[in-house]
Structures are given as structure tokens and as C-alpha cells.
Amino acid sequence: MTETLLVTGASGQLGRAVIRHLLDAQKVAPASIIATTRDPENLADLAALGVTVRAADFNDPASLEKAFAGADRVLIISTGDLDLKTGRRLKQHEAAVAAAKKAGVSHLLYTSMPNPEPVSPVLFANDHYGTEQAIKASGIAYTIFRNGWYQENLFMALPHAIASGQWYSSAGDGRIAHGARDDMAAAIAAGLASDATESKTYTLTGPQAYTTAEIAALVGEVTGKPLTIVPVSDEALTEGVKAAGVPEDFARIIVSFDANTRAGRIALVTDAIETLSGRKPQTLKQFLEANKAALAG
Numbered sequence: 001m002t003e004t005l006l007v008t009g010a011s012g013q014l015g016r017a018v019i020r021h022l023l024d025a026q027k028v029a030p031a032s033i034i035a036t037t038r039d040p041e042n043l044a045d046l047a048a049l050g051v052t053v054r055a056a057d058f059n060d061p062a063s064l065e066k067a068f069a070g071a072d073r074v075l076i077i078s079t080g081d082l083d084l085k086t087g088r089r090l091k092q093h094e095a096a097v098a099a100a101k102k103a104g105v106s107h108l109l110y111t112s113m114p115n116p117e118p119v120s121p122v123l124f125a126n127d128h129y130g131t132e133q134a135i136k137a138s139g140i141a142y143t144i145f146r147n148g149w150y151q152e153n154l155f156m157a158l159p160h161a162i163a164s165g166q167w168y169s170s171a172g173d174g175r176i177a178h179g180a181r182d183d184m185a186a187a188i189a190a191g192l193a194s195d196a197t198e199s200k201t202y203t204l205t206g207p208q209a210y211t212t213a214e215i216a217a218l219v220g221e222v223t224g225k226p227l228t229i230v231p232v233s234d235e236a237l238t239e240g241v242k243a244a245g246v247p248e249d250f251a252r253i254i255v256s257f258d259a260n261t262r263a264g265r266i267a268l269v270t271d272a273i274e275t276l277s278g279r280k281p282q283t284l285k286q287f288l289e290a291n292k293a294a295l296a297g
Helices: 013-023 040-049 061-068 088-102 125-138 151-156 158-164 181-193 212-223 234-243 248-262 272-277 284-290 292-296
Strands: 005-007 033-037 052-055 073-076 107-112 141-147 166-169 200-204 228-231
Touching (some): 005 013, 013 181, 033 040, 061 088, 107 181, 151 158, 151 292, 158 212, 158 292, 166 212, 166 234, 181 200, 212 284, 212 292
Parallel strands (some): 073 107, 107 141, 141 200
């Protein structure tokens, strides 16, 4: 491996995990890795290992072009800048793709979401779909990782639901194959470190898809606390989430996840994590058991 690999958003949870897997599982030399972030001081520990750390701000295209200089394979981790009114995140991603092209990057990798096409109920899906289109239009060879929902996302809903014994949901009988963030990071690192040159799209998921009711049953089994699903409409759920203190735009995003699940658009199960990383993905039950204390308070 003589190629230089670059990871954006390297101070985030996914970025840090990808770099850890590059160093450990993929045995990539630190000198062959570039980690970018808005604040390089946050990556002092990686710099101490010999990883090149560069400043990159997705709102400053010039900084991206400078950061990408000399990189062969670039992983763009989607930013967390959700803004339903301005489309800011898509503009950030498009700037990163343009910077990669100017820098002569040979392979672009990107973290997307399953089924991001314009019919998706997920309110930020177009950020991902638009980025995928920009990558394809760039002419650069690509690997798109369509990351399924993280098991860790359940921390947003489950502690409160377990405490009350009731889980309000508009997901119906839709299924989700939650996957572990670290499993996805391992798969992404393997794809980044590979010498694959063809363009491919992978959907990364957990090993089994469950309905909300089946997740609740698993939670009860693991924690010993019964959890009842309370079916509600999208509108009622939105009002309930807002009443819990969540701003309206973010409440609408949360509810759009349930609508997406109900529509069957997140039920896919693939073996991409194991195919890419060579490791068996963590099951939902293993996640619940490992985090029982945190979930059940």
C-alpha cells in the first residue's frame, strides 16, 4: 500500500473509528493517512502517531482543495450540518467533490444512506442523493457506502421509552436492520484501504431486520422491563416529540425516520459488512446486552 488515504470529519465518532481500523486491522502506515478536521488540535493524538493532520472546513472550498492535495483515495464522511431550509449540507458535499476533482484524487468514497432517492420520506435524503449524483458526475471512480441506521441511534428513544414502559411509534410493521457503528467503520476502512478501482455502491446493515414490536420484545428480554409499543400517527408523534423539547425541524426529521421504516425503505439486510471487513457484525441482542445498564438507567 503506497497510496495516500484521506478521511474527512476525522474527529467525529465514525471518522476516528475508520482511522483506528486503518491503523489496526488494515495495517496502513500512519504516514500514508491524512486526517482532516475543522480544528486540528482535536486530532493531536493521531498526529502523535504519525498521521498527517490537516485543517479542512466544508464551508471553505479553498481549505478543502488544500487539504486534499496529494491524497489518492478520499473518504468524504457526510457532515452533521442538517438544515432543511438552506440545503447547506449538500452544498458542502458538492464543494468537497469539486475539491477532490481539482486535487486529482483517483478514488472517492462517501457515506450515504439506504435508498436516498427523491421519493424517500427521510427529510434529509436529498443531501445524500444529490451528493451521490455529484460524485457520479465528477468522473472520479467511487465507492458509496449506504450506511443503515446505527444501533447507537436507539439511545435517542429507548432510555425514555424503557423508563415509561411505552414506546410511541408510527413505524407500523416496517423493519430496520440496525448495525453497529464500529462494524460499519471496519467495512469502510477496508474499502478505503483496498486497491479496488471500479465504482461500487454497498449498503451496510446489521445482520437481521426487526419491527419496532420485535425490538421492544428483545429489550424486555434483555432488561427485564416490559416495553409496549403505542402506535400513533406521524402528526401525533411530531407533536409528542416537540412537547419533549425537541425543535420542530429536528422533530420532523425524527418522525420521517418512522415514515421511512413504515414504507419498507430501511428493511434491507446485506452481508456487505462481513464481505468487506471479514468480521461478523454485532447483532442487535448483543448491542442491547452490552448497553443494558445505560439503556435501562
